[in-house]
Amino acid sequence: MxxxxxxxxxxxxxxxxxxxxxxxxxxxxxxxxxxxxxxxxxxxxxxxxxxxxxxxxxxxxxxxxxxxxxxxxxxxxxxxxxxxxxxxxxxxxxxxxxxxxxxxxxxxxxxxxxxxxxxxxxxxxxxxxxxxxxxxxxxxEADRLAAAVICDRGPDEQRARRLDAAREVQTLARTRIGFSVPVKYRKQNHADTLAAAYRFKKLTAEHRRATGWAA
Incomplete structure (x- = not known):
């Protein structure tokens, strides 16, 4: 099967x-x-x-x-x-x-x-x-049924969160770049981008574990 x-x-x-x-x-x-x-x-x-x-x-x-x-x-x-x-x-x-x-x-x-x-x-x-x-x-069975409905909605909500996280990474990666941007802003943007990338990676890893794609 x-x-x-x-x-x-x-x-x-x-x-x-x-x-x-x-x-x-x-x-x-x-x-x-x-x-x-x-x-x-x-x-x-x-x-x-x-x-x-x-x-x-x-x-x-x-x-x-x-x-x-x-x-x-x-x-x-x-x-x-x-x-x-x-x-x-x-x-x-x-x-x-x-x-x-x-x-x-x-x-x-x-x-x-x-x-x-x-x-x-x-x-x-x-x-x-x-x-x-x-x-x-x-x-x-009201409590169980309510919990089941929440789980039914879970995949769509989780997918939306992953997409939002990916968009955030892309947006940050395209902003405040180049030598014309003051160093302190470039450093802050770099830190923000790394943090956003980490969030996206974490959400993706959770999804892969839940769907059996990874151990």
Whole structure:
């Protein structure tokens, strides 16, 4: 299997180094989504543990492997306006049985729904969970989900920091140069440039370690 870039581990239970959490993290960070789905690692309780360690792009990619992927039967997942509760509950059970129970990525679908929930009135069947269950899980796991969202944003924010640091080095390297600039200013600019280069090198090294490019 092709290894995947190591993402930000989701804080919470996993940070306590429980063996099961470590295994889930290793699976999420080491194998392509298609292999996780094919091997049954994205369903059930174990699947939820693995999905909790995945980043948003992985979860979104998993949805393309879902039982409902490509279906036009979106009406089955949502309660119709003015639909009686009893009728909706019946249809909902059929949806769960038809799509969610046999779905190879149900846990990833549920994790994405919990991490980025719709408004309560717009909730639909997701990952084998009805609306009430999603709301309850969202409350119970609020801290973990919030931490996961922060980790999802991490790569973009870290990339922006690296780009800013690189621009700073380039800008300083082009200013206050030449013998027409007083020595004290050239020395200060040289010191500033070295400091900026060090910050950029540090950020780059951290990124390489996090992605497995360096030991």
């Amino acid at each position: 092709t290894s995947m870039p190591v993402g930000c581990p989701t804080p919470g239970a996993a940070s306590q180094n429980h063996p099961a959490d470590e295994i889930a993290r290793e699976l999420a960070c080491s194998y392509p989504v298609v292999d996780l789905a094919a091997d049954g690692y994205l369903t059930g309780a174990d699947g939820r543990a693995v999905a909790a360690q995945m980043r948003e792009p992985q979860l979104s990619a998993a949805l393309r492997l879902g039982r409902c992927s490509g279906t036009n039967d979106t009406d089955s997942f949502y309660r119709r306006e003015d639909e009686e509760a009893s009728e909706w509950y019946g249809r909902r059970e059929q949806t769960l049985a038809r799509y969610c129970t046999p779905c190879p990525v149900a846990a990833a679908c549920l994790e994405l729904a919990l991490r980025y929930p719709e408004e309560p009135q717009d909730l639909a069947v997701r990952g084998g969970a009805a609306e009430e269950e999603q709301l309850a899980l969202g409350r119970e």
